[in-house]
Every structure is written in C-alpha cells, then in structure tokens.
Amino acid sequence: MEIKSPTKQIYPFVLKIRDLSGQTGHPIYGNELSRFGIAGKLFPEGTFEVHWKTAFQFNLKYPSPVIKALHFGPLHSDTRTSIRLGRDLTGIGLIDAIDDKQIKRMLSEQNALGLNGRINYVQDPISKRNVIGRFGYKASSPNLIDQISKAFRDELGVTSVFYPNNPCSARASTCENLNNLGGLEVSAAKIDEIAEFLKVIPTKSFRNNTYPDINGLGLFTDLGCDSCHRANLLATPNNSSQTFKLYTDLLLHDMGDGLADGLQEFEARPQDWRTAPLIGIGTHLRSGGSLLHDGRAQSIREAILWHDGEAQPSRDKYLKLEASQKLLLEYFIEQL
Ligand code: HEC
Numbered sequence: 001m002e003i004k005s006p007t008k009q010i011y012p013f014v015l016k017i018r019d020l021s022g023q024t025g026h027p028i029y030g031n032e033l034s035r036f037g038i039a040g041k042l043f044p045e046g047t048f049e050v051h052w053k054t055a056f057q058f059n060l061k062y063p064s065p066v067i068k069a070l071h072f073g074p075l076h077s078d079t080r081t082s083i084r085l086g087r088d089l090t091g092i093g094l095i096d097a098i099d100d101k102q103i104k105r106m107l108s109e110q111n112a113l114g115l116n117g118r119i120n121y122v123q124d125p126i127s128k129r130n131v132i133g134r135f136g137y138k139a140s141s142p143n144l145i146d147q148i149s150k151a152f153r154d155e156l157g158v159t160s161v162f163y164p165n166n167p168c169s170a171r172a173s174t175c176e177n178l179n180n181l182g183g184l185e186v187s188a189a190k191i192d193e194i195a196e197f198l199k200v201i202p203t204k205s206f207r208n209n210t211y212p213d214i215n216g217l218g219l220f221t222d223l224g225c226d227s228c229h230r231a232n233l234l235a236t237p238n239n240s241s242q243t244f245k246l247y248t249d250l251l252l253h254d255m256g257d258g259l260a261d262g263l264q265e266f267e268a269r270p271q272d273w274r275t276a277p278l279i280g281i282g283t284h285l286r287s288g289g290s291l292l293h294d295g296r297a298q299s300i301r302e303a304i305l306w307h308d309g310e311a312q313p314s315r316d317k318y319l320k321l322e323a324s325q326k327l328l329l330e331y332f333i334e335q336l
Contacts, residue, residue, distance in 0.1 A: 011294065012086045014155060015048050015065050020078040020313040022264040030166060031154045037097060042157075046070035049123040050083065056259060062258075062296040082261040084296035088287075091203035091280050092135070094244050096144055100132050103235055113227040113312055114266070117251030120274070122266040125149065125162040133266060134250050137293040139274035140265035144195040148185075158185045199237065203244060203280050216332020219325060224314040228253055228275040247278035247336055249277050256308025272307060282334035300330045301309045 015033045017026045023094075025031040029045050037044040048065040054061055067075065092217045103119060110117045120133035135141040141150060149162040157166060161184055176245050220226055228245040236243045252272040260271040268274075273293060281300075290298050297303035307315040321329070 013050060013063075014329065015067075016082040016084060017075070018080045018082075018263055019076075020080070022080050022262050025081060026075065029070075029075065033067065034157060040192050042251050044069075044073045045072065055256065058228075060296070060305055063294050069130065070149060080262040082263045082293040084201070085290065085293060087289070088284065089198055090283070091202055091244075091246075091277065092144070092239055093199035093201060094203055094246055094279070095134055095250070095277070096199055097235040097237045098134070098246070098250065103132055103134065103250050106233060106251055110251070113224075114177060114313075115227055115253065116268065117249055117253050117310075118270075118272075120252050120265070120267045133268075136265075137273055137276075138263075138265040138268035139250060139252055140238065140268060144198055145191055148198075149193050150187055152191075160184055160186045160191060162190050162191070190292060215329050216335075219321070219329045220332060223317045223321075224293060227314075228311065229278050230275075244279060245336075248275040250274060253311065254309040255306075258308050259306055261287065261293070273307060278333060278336045281336055285334065297315070300333050301326070 015055045016031060017029055018024060018031075019026060019031055027202050033048060034045040035047045037136045046067060046069050048067045050063045051066050052061045053064050054060070065083055067081075073173055093261045105118065107119055108218050119141040120129045122142050123129070123131035125144075125146050133139040135144070135147045141147040145162065150159040152160055153163040153166065157167065164184060172307055220229075226247075228248045228249055228251075231245050231247060233246050233249060234243050235246055251270050253275055254269075254271050255273050256271060258274060260269075262270050264270065276292070281291075285300070289299070290296070291303040292306060297306060303316050318326070318329070
C-alpha cells in the first residue's frame with residue numbers, strides 16, 4: 001500500500017544513486033540526484049518524490065523514492081538508490097573531539113557485549129591513508145574536512161582540492177557542464193573555516209552527566225541499548241570545560257534487512273549502519289525532526305521497532321516491557 005508523503009518530509013532528503021555494485025556513482029547522474037540547476041547554465045538532473053510504503057512487521061512506514069523528470073535519460077534498472085535524511089549539525093564537533101583510541105576501545109569491548117560492531121576504515125582525502133571513519137550514517141567519512149568537501153561536491157556540485165572532479169563524466173550531462181565551468185570552486189582555506197565553525201556549534205543536550213531519572217537509565221542498560229549507544233564514549237571539545245556523553249560507539253552494526261539500503265560505503269555493507277548518537281535527540285524531535293537514516297521513524301518507539309539484526313535482542317526486550325516502563329525509557333532518551 002502506498003500513501004502520499006507528508007509535505008514537510010520531502011525536502012530534508014537527498015537521494016544517493018549507485019550502480020549495481022552499490023559502490024560507484026552513476027556515470028551520468030553522479031552520486032546524488034540534483035534537483036536544482038543553475039538558471040541559464042545547468043538543467044536540474046531530475047526530481048524525486050517520497051512515497052511511503054508499509055512494512056510487514058509492526059505496520060511501520062518507510063520511504064521509497066519515485067524518480068521523475070530525468071533530464072539525461074532513464075536510469076538503468078540496476079541502479080541502486082538510498083534516501084538519506086539531512087540532519088542538523090549540532091553536536092558534530094563532539095564527534096570530531098573523540099580520539100581514535102576511544103573508538104578502538106569500543107571495538108575491543110564488542111565481544112564482551114555479545115556484539116559484532118566494526119570500524120569502517122575509509123580513505124582520508126588529505127593523507128590518502130586508510131583511517132577510521134566516524135561521520136555520516138555509515139561512518140564513511142573520517143574528518144570534518146572530508147565530510148564538508150564531499151557535501152560540496154555531491155550536494156552542491158562544487159569542487160575542491162580534496163574532490164577536484166564531479167563524479168560523472170560519461171556523456172553530455174549536468175556534471176560535464178559543471179566541469180566546464182572550470183577550476184576548483186571552493187578553496188581549502190574556506191573548507192577549514194567551515195570546519196572550525198562546525199566545531200563550535202553547541203550541542204542541544206538537556207542534561208550532560210547527571211540523570212535524576214535512574215529508572216530510565218536502568219532500563220536503557222538492562223535492554224542492552226547502551227551496548228551500542230555507549231554512555232562511556234566521552235567527548236571533551238578543545239574550548240570546553242565540559243565532557244559530553246554521546247550515546248554511540250561510532251561503530252558499524254548489522255541492523256538487519258529491514259533497514260538495508262543496497263549501498264556499500266567502504267567497509268559498510270547495505271545492512272550496516274553507524275550507531276546513531278542519541279545526544280540532543282529530544283531537541284531534534286521537538287523541532288519536528290524524524291529519526292533513522294532516511295527519516296522513517298517519527299518517534300523513539302518507531303525507531304526502536306526498526307532495530308533488527310544485532311539489535312534484535314534489545315528490541316525484543318523492549319516489546320516485553322509494561323506500557324509504563326516504555327514511557328519511562330522514552331522519557332529518559334528524550335532528555336539525552
Ligand atoms: C546493535 C547496536 C544497537 C543496539 C543494541 C541498539 N541500537 Fe539504537 N541504533 C543503532 C543504529 C546502528 C542506529 C542507526 C540506524 C539507522 O540510522 O538506520 C540506531 C538508531 C537509534 C535511534 C534513532 C536515533 C536517530 O537519531 O535517528 C534510537 C532512538 C535508538 N537507536 C534507540 C535505541 C534503544 C532505545 C535501544 C535499546 C532498546 C537501542 N537503540 C539499541 C544501533 C543499536
């Protein structure tokens with residue numbers, strides 16, 4: 001069954017496109033479908049609508065793209081697509097402030113927690129070395145410089161010294177026209193400035209280290225939520241005297257087929273997602289934001305019900321809670 005998407009959910013999305021391998025961008029349309037052109041210079045590549053389908057389990061809704069008005073011919077039937085929700089950037093500096101040692105410690109504790117989390121080793125565009133990925137829904141970006149320059153390239157078609165080429169050049173296409181505009185469009189110095197700015201955007205957490213609500217925390221631990229959403233991954237940003245709990249391990253986990261998207265990003269397979277940091281989630285929900293990588297969950301409850309794969313035991317324990325305990329747990333998470 002299909003229902004029309006609520007309008008507020010159309011525009012926070014981007015649509016990633018890949019070939020059958022799930023790894024390489026489309027030869028004509030690149031890594032993402034560009035819905036906007038430049039007046040007089042570039043045609044938009046096309047557009048997509050978000051239609052909502054109903055999953056078999058728990059009657060949950062998930063978004064499915066319907067691509068329209070393609071300017072450079074149809075996409076091959078093998079093309080893979082993935083809807084991604086753009087999230088606000090509060091707290092992104094906290095992820096930057098975590099050192100590699102802590103992430104490796106999270107990894108070494110996996111067995112004891114009965115889990116199989118993995119580091120996504122990715123290529124750093126600056127050093128060209130394989131380093132730990134930590135930003136993005138599949139942890140496919142190692143640092144803010146990479147994350148920003150990739151966003152410039154894929155979301156705005158703007159090239160930089162880190163990503164000098166638009167990712168499509170096979171035929172006359174929007175991308176080819178973009179390449180013809182010539183030169184690198186944003187300087188490394190500007191990207192640096194943006195990175196410094198992102199580091200100081202404050203997080204909107206309600207409480208940092210104190211939880212009067214002991215029962216909510218107890219449930220969170222009993223259900224095994226904190227095996228992935230780790231309370232002991234701590235960030236102390238440079239210019240801050242405060243230490244923040246992020247409620248993530250920054251590792252990839254197999255979350256099952258229901259959440260899988262068909263894309264491979266470095267070592268992250270279609271069913272692998274980086275544990276979402278829960279810090280600031282209450283503010284995000286209060287401002288009308290939705291949850292999970294493609295915004296399919298409209299509440300904490302829906303997000304938990306989508307947990308499967310390595311997180312299935314936690315979800316099953318959640319299902320067995322009394323209604324009042326569920327509320328307590330959800331209330332606790334909203335305060336993080
Ligand atoms: C095996 C690891 C794992 C366990 C255990 C786990 N989670 Fe998650 N959680 C994830 C991952 C990975 C995501 C991101 C999935 C996505 O974006 O599709 C996530 C996302 C979420 C989100 C959405 C956050 C957002 O900002 O979009 C909430 C809420 C959440 N988890 C709560 C819980 C609760 C409550 C429990 C315990 C009942 C739990 N999780 C157990 C790995 C886990």
